[in-house]
Amino acid sequence: MIKNVIFDIGMVLITFNWDQYVHRLFNDEETEQAVTAATWHNPTIWNELDKGVLSAEEVCRLFEQSGKGYEKQVRLAFERMGECPEQQPYAIPWIEELKAKGLNVYYLSNYSYYLMDVCPEALSFTKHMDGGVFSCEEKLTKPDPEIYRRLCKKYGLIPSECLFIDDLAANVAGAQSVGLNAVQFESYEKNYPEIMRFIDEI
Template sequence: MKNWKRLLAGAGVIFMLLAFCLPMIFAFGKGENSGSLFWGAIGIAFLVPILIYMFLMAYRIFGKKEKSVNSNVENIIFDVGNVLMEYGWEPYLKSFGFSEEKYEKIADAVFRSKVWNEQDRGLLPEEEYVNQYVALAPEYEKEIREVMEHTPECMSVYDYADAWVKYLKEKGYHLYVLSNYGSYMLNKNREQMSFLKYMDGVIFSCEVKQVKPEQEIYKTILKKYNLKPEKTVFIDDRKDNCEGAEKAGIRTIQFQSFKQAAAELENLGVK
């Protein structure tokens, strides 16, 4: 590729020299047509730089588009919590005004417990999961039930979410959601997820009875939508979920901020 560019540049230099030298040659030439040839050469001398400039501008414009189309990334899979929607369980729990001790015990019994991830799997009725939370801190049964009733309030769509996925959709990328989500919260939050209209496919853990970072859920989305892992990028805020995707052959971006994730996508050729 570099040799091809050098040859083209060399040929261009020679052509430019000839274009500018021809008027001088014809100016001192003799003959009936020397005047016409002189003015013709003058025209070429002015026309050639213009044509070269137009060629370079066209190459810059269409060359960039071609690079984007030729990127081997075709599919982008998004997590929802802390990527497209804020998952703010801590400020939500603090809004109840519990003492520090009560706050910590309820946080451990609910949001920090293993039961929370199993609730995302959705194998049991929602009430059964609430009972399991209560069993971890029975002295706060009333408070835990109240907290669980309003957990959908933990989630809110980020300002950039719709514009980001719409932009990528218009660029021709296939977009998907792969998110751990309990059925109760999903039923309450789904209407807020305006970005879903841009998605080519959506998988929530409670609907397939699988959770990240287990391998089965990554295999499920690849198989269901016939995605090639080497042409797919997965964006998630959790390191373990990214590692799970990488084991399935999917490239990943661990989300820290919109700006950071967009920059890493661009490094992969997604523009």
């Protein structure tokens, strides 16, 4: 029986359309590609930001070093990153629907202190949830199995009673490795009916 639903945040409860964001900033394909390669497509540095082990300024400088010749544009994209995330219109209604069914609802997300600071409104749905874990708080990122265990330990959750929802296959596999039920999220239109049916049937 599912008693707890655990949401990833990025690309599930919020959008993070980087390509549209840099296009709005620069409207120049070469610049957009260079900035994206230095930042969004630089997972090693981005992971350090999500882990909360480096300051925002330290991360920005590393991104700048990766974008030689585009340092000013890289910094601009980083400093205005709060313009990128947008909360999905279904986020709060879905959470409230699950809670009305008697379920507990949590979040487990790779998320940085920096993004929380520059765009707090994107996370307003967390006030409707029963708690959760951000990677920056734990100094760990998904799909490390330990971060799933920490969420369960923090709230006394039994993994077999939980359903985890994430857009990345690796993170779904990480959840399954510690005994969580898990589903890969592609879109609300596709997955909402499947998820609600699974909750009702199991």
